[in-house]
Amino acid sequence: MQFRNHEVVGDILDLAERYRDEGADELVFYDITASPDGRTVDREWINRVAEILDIPFCVAGGIRTLKDAEEILNFGADKISVNSPALANPGLINELVRRFGSQCVVIGIDSREEDDSYRVYQYTGDPDKTKHSGRITADWVKEVQERGAGEIVLNCMNQDGVRNGYDLKQLSEIRAVCDVPLIASGGAGEMQHFADVFTVACADGGLAASVFHKAIIEIGDLKRFLKTQNVEIRI
Amino acid sequence: MSGSLAIIDGGGANIASLTFALQRLGVTAQLTTDKSAIARADKVILPGVGAAADAMTRLQHADLCQFIRDLKQPVLGICLGMQLMFDTSEEDDATCLGIIPGKATRFTPAPNRPVPHMGWNKVQQKSASPIFAGIEDNPYFYFVHSFALPISEDTIGSTDYGSEFTAVAESNNFVAAQFHPERSGAVGARFLKNFISNYN
Numbered sequence: 267m268q269f270r271n272h273e274v275v276g277d278i279l280d281l282a283e284r285y286r287d288e289g290a291d292e293l294v295f296y297d298i299t300a301s302p303d304g305r306t307v308d309r310e311w312i313n314r315v316a317e318i319l320d321i322p323f324c325v326a327g328g329i330r331t332l333k334d335a336e337e338i339l340n341f342g343a344d345k346i347s348v349n350s351p352a353l354a355n356p357g358l359i360n361e362l363v364r365r366f367g368s369q370c371v372v373i374g375i376d377s378r379e380e381d382d383s384y385r386v387y388q389y390t391g392d393p394d395k396t397k398h399s400g401r402i403t404a405d406w407v408k409e410v411q412e413r414g415a416g417e418i419v420l421n422c423m424n425q426d427g428v429r430n431g432y433d434l435k436q437l438s439e440i441r442a443v444c445d446v447p448l449i450a451s452g453g454a455g456e457m458q459h460f461a462d463v464f465t466v467a468c469a470d471g472g473l474a475a476s477v478f479h480k481a482i483i484e485i486g487d488l489k490r491f492l493k494t495q496n497v498e499i500r501i
Numbered sequence: 502m503s504g505s506l507a508i509i510d511g512g513g514a515n516i517a518s519l520t521f522a523l524q525r526l527g528v529t530a531q532l533t534t535d536k537s538a539i540a541r542a543d544k545v546i547l548p549g550v551g552a553a554a555d556a557m558t559r560l561q562h563a564d565l566c567q568f569i570r571d572l573k574q575p576v577l578g579i580c581l582g583m584q585l586m587f588d589t590s591e592e593d594d595a596t597c598l599g600i601i602p603g604k605a606t607r608f609t610p611a612p613n614r615p616v617p618h619m620g621w622n623k624v625q626q627k628s629a630s631p632i633f634a635g636i637e638d639n640p641y642f643y644f645v646h647s648f649a650l651p652i653s654e655d656t657i658g659s660t661d662y663g664s665e666f667t668a669v670a671e672s673n674n675f676v677a678a679q680f681h682p683e684r685s686g687a688v689g690a691r692f693l694k695n696f697i698s699n700y701n
Contacts, residue, residue, distance in 0.1 A: 286686075291621055291643075317521050322643055322684045342517030344645075344684060367551045369617050369645040416617050445610040447619045470615060500621040500641035 282315050282323075285478065288485035291500060293323040294347065294419075294473060309341055316342020324372055330358070332365055339366060347419060349374035350388040353399045353406075356413060363414030368446075373415040377403040377436065378423040384436055387423060403436075404443050411446055418444055419473060421451040429455025429477065437467035449473050457488050461495040506530040506697065507542035509569070511549050511582070512559045519548055519579070522683035526694055534563040543574055544697060549581030553605070553648070554593035556581055570600055576675050577696050583670070583677035584648060592648050601655050601672045605648040614663045617647045624658045624668045624680070631699045632669065632676055632692065633658070640688040642668070642680035649679060676700070 278295070285293055295315070312325060325338045326347035335346045346366075352359050352373055362371045376390040384403035389395040399406075407418060420440055422433035432453045441448055447470040450463045454474035463469045477483045492499050506523065508516065510532045523530045530546070531538055539545055547569065549556050560566050569576070578586045585597045590605040597605075610616040621641040626633050642660075649666035652659055658669030660679070670677045676696065682689035 313517070316517050317524070320522060320525070320684065320686050320690060322645075322681075340517060342521060344518060368647065369619060417619060445615055446617065447615045468613060470620060 278311055279314060279318065281479075282319055285485060286319055286321055289489055289501070290321060290485050292321060292471070293319065294326060295323065296326045296347075309337055312338060312341035312343055326372075326374055330355075332361055335362055335366060335370075339370060345370050345372050345417070347372040347374045349376065349390075352410065353386065353388045353401070356409065359410055359413040359415055363416075368414050368416035371415050372417040372419060372449075373410040374419045374421065375403060375406060375410075376421045376423050377440075379436065384439070390421075390423065404440060407440055407443055411444070415446060417447045417449065419449040419451050422453060425453030426451070428453065429482075431455065431459040432463040432467065432469075432472070434462055434467045437463065437469055441468050447471065455482075457483060457491045460488060461492055461497060464492070464497045465495065504543035504697065505541065506544045506546065507539045508532045508546045508548060509539060509560075509565065509582075510534045511547070511551075511556050516548060518681075519546070519683045522690065522693060523697075526690060526697065528697055534565065536565070536568055539568070539572070544700075545572060545574060545576045546696075547576060547578045547582035547585065549579065549585060551581060552592055553581060553584055553590040553595035553597060556585055557595050557597060560585070560598075566598060570598055573674060575696065575700050578675065578677035579683075580646060580679060580681055583679050584650065586670075586675055586677050587650055590648055600675050601653075601670055601677065603650045603653050603655070603667075603670075605650050607648050608662065611663060617645060618649075618662050619645050621685075622660050622662065622680075624660050626658050628657045630657050630669075630671055630676075631701075632671070632695050634691075634695045634699050636688055636691055636695075642678075642682065642685040642689060642692075644668075644680045646679060 322344040324345035324347050325343040329346050329348050330351040376387045377384045386399045386401040386406050388399045422436050425433045432450045437450050449471040450469040451473040460472045463472045489499050508530045584605040586600045587603040588599045591607050608616045623639045626638050655670045655672045656667040657671045659665045660668040668679050682692040
């Protein structure tokens, strides 16, 4: 639900520069409408982003083939993030890992609590096409690791866009079965939420969009705050 | 900045971030497997993303192994390029170039220590080197790797990830970094700049 009514937040290069200068450790570029529409992201911009960024960045959206991934990486992205196409064809993960290495292959998972368990959703970019994938989140997390994924971004849908804090309970549960870097997504609304996700849920990274886009939190301020909370972080 | 720079084309994807980082420093690098072009360059970079055995196979096919060992100008190995400079890697039991003694071994995942080691970590300078000029001690660099070299007498920078490993090694005209300077912000840019203009 929270993906409804997307807002255009500004020119992609201006944003990339702004976040780089504020001290972001990594940027993720999503085209969340790519999968439901059956099209891939238009990739011309990746090269321009790579030209100006001196921090790592990841591109997500509609990556269905090795060729898609290769193009994105050759344009200068450091990682590719795959979500719905991996659910439709889990073997894609193995192929991507074999060709590009684990470190390039991020699996995005949209997960929501339902009937006392966490379940994986797909095509979440379009509310009309969003559907349950038939998978239990923890099982999928284990499977993608076995297939070689190098990082998992867990987007907790119940929390997404509402800025009430990360889903610490779910993230802690998934952390227990996740040996690769786990990036928390969905729910960040204030600086304490980031401190909690690192100290309580032991996530390796905290992903957020709206609080940064809307300048509710400035990244430099956030990192200085996290330092005071004994979170090990680059200032 | 003066001088020519060759990047050895190991065939992996993702050289763009390195060439763009050099471009931001005003350096145009030539991506090549051509021996005469590499031999002519003032500085050489051996990059690498992917698996050690594959990368060695590609260097062998290009007949570059002995050629790289014999290079006399400064050579910088980055990430997998670093590991290739050492004797062997546990990754697919690869035999590497053997320029610097040591064997890359795999990290074991542990709580709070996922593998791959992916993210920003501090590098402690173990001994002075022009490669660290203008860089204060314990700066953060960006790492992406599952294998690492132990500490040895060639270690000049170390990082703690459960235990200490070699983040920067130096042996004669070869210098090697486990992190990605091209993705390590201003500090990484300074590191590359040092290699280009401060390292002979």
